[in-house]
Amino acid sequence: MKVLIIEDELPSARRLERMLANFNVEVLATTVSIKESVTWLQTNTHPAIIFLDVHLSDGLSFEIFNQVKTAAKIIFTTAYSDYSIRAFDYDSISYLLKPIKLAELEKAIVKGKEKINNKNDFENLKELFANYKTKNYKDSFTVKNGSKIKIIKAEKVCCFYSYDNATFIKTNDFKGIINYSLSSLENELNPDQFFRVNRTFIVHINAIKDIVSYTNSRLQIKLNSYNESEIIVSRERVKDFKNWID
Structure with a gap:
């Protein structure tokens, strides 16, 4: 199975890639921003699953799907434990709370294989993102x-x-x-x-x-x-x- 990682923290992306090696998963690429992700999706065959960080350096990651359509399954990754993030775990959408645990990753992959995203998923997610506030860590x-x-x-x-x-x-x-x-x-x-x-x-x-x-x-x-x-x-x-x- 082929996947794309969209993550602006490279240590997190490298860790996820190492973990995915346990599940016969091929990581096609890692992109770090909305702009780079849109370009990649416009010029490459889409993967089965996209691991998507909620908040990227240039904005909320949902903006990617305002610019490019995909049938890939979406698994959100986030370091924020706010209760509202649990709303992502509905229907065909999964989320993983960082630091990601191997058992949770396995469950998300299984769910991703079983479900197919549709337009309504993204419309519902857009509403969730509109009200979601992310925490800024001290840099x-x-x-x-x-x-x-x-x-x-x-x-x-x-x-x-x-x-x-x-x-x-x-x-x-x-x-x-x-x-x-x-x-x-x-x-x-x-x-x-x-x-x-x-x-x-x-x-x-x-x-x-x-x-x-x-x-x-x-x-x-x-x-x-x-x-x-x-x-x-x-x-x-x-x-x-x-x-x-x-």
Whole structure:
């Protein structure tokens, strides 16, 4: 079976592609925007299923289908757990909540094979999108650096950690204090990119250099640019962590 992935976060797209390999699925292409997706669909044979991120960098993904028609089955992917997203899981439409779990992906593929989208599906979805508000994750942080203010992009962060009643932000070449608790950061950060491994650390997926077994069924994480102390995935978070990095 052939599929198209429309996803503007490349780590999420790569993870989904790896997971799809378990189901004899061929990924024809990955597009990252409305414009690129429309062009691809206009110039290529359409796949059986389209995995579609709800919110792309240049707008709501439904706009794609205002410009090009398709008979492909649609499986929405989203990091937003708002209850309204569940409305997508009706009739022939499925959705997957990020980080995607293998079992849920399998169920969505089976449903996609069994159903055929029709015009009414897209008319109903258009109404849902009109009232749907997506959450914007924090993409930068301001940190006082001497007499200056430094702006750090989220993609450059290696980890956040708490120490001595303060929360630190760490990049490859900088460490500073920010006015957030780790608990508040959990709600502000993109869960595809960041994971809270224990009470003290939140790590960026691209900063992980190595993962090794540790005592009591735990895991130790080694990061590219942090070596001040051990980072241990707490026992109760190991399963979710493994799903996150898969």
